[in-house]
Amino acid sequence: MYWIVIILLFIVSIASLYYFVRSLIVIGRHNTLYAVLAFFFAPIVHIVFYLTQKETIGIEDRSYFKRYFMLIGAVIVLAIIMGAVAPSIVNSAAYYQ
Numbered sequence: 439m440y441w442i443v444i445i446l447l448f449i450v451s452i453a454s455l456y457y458f459v460r461s462l463i464v465i466g467r468h469n470t471l472y473a474v475l476a477f478f479f480a481p482i483v484h485i486v487f488y489l490t491q492k493e494t495i496g497i498e499d500r501s502y503f504k505r506y507f508m509l510i511g512a513v514i515v516l517a518i519i520m521g522a523v524a525p526s527i528v529n530s531a532a533y534y535q
Contacts, residue, residue: 440523447516454509460502464495481510 458480465487466473476483488503 443516443520443523447513447520450509450512450516454506454513457502457506457509461506464499464502468495481507 461484462473462476465476465484468487468491472483472487476487484503484506488500488507492500
């Protein structure tokens with residue numbers, strides 16, 4: 439289970455990086471200052487931009503933000519699972535030595 443969680447965490451991290459860049463491109467089309475701030479202070483600026491500009495951006499652009507937010511949640515959940523699973527694996531490996 440340990441390796442499955444690591445692989446899932448890696449895949450979700452790569453996907454969230456992709457949607458991070460896509461959302462930065464969308465933000466940059468509307469306001470360059472927001473794009474620079476979003477690069478340094480993600481995901482706070484992403485959330486603020488999405489909530490304030492939701493009506494002005496297109497459906498496809500909104501989907502980039504939604505997927506990015508879902509992937510951030512998935513990374514958090516997988517990290518919590520990893521934090522619960524990793525200590526038990528380390529303790530069991532020490533038990534067999």
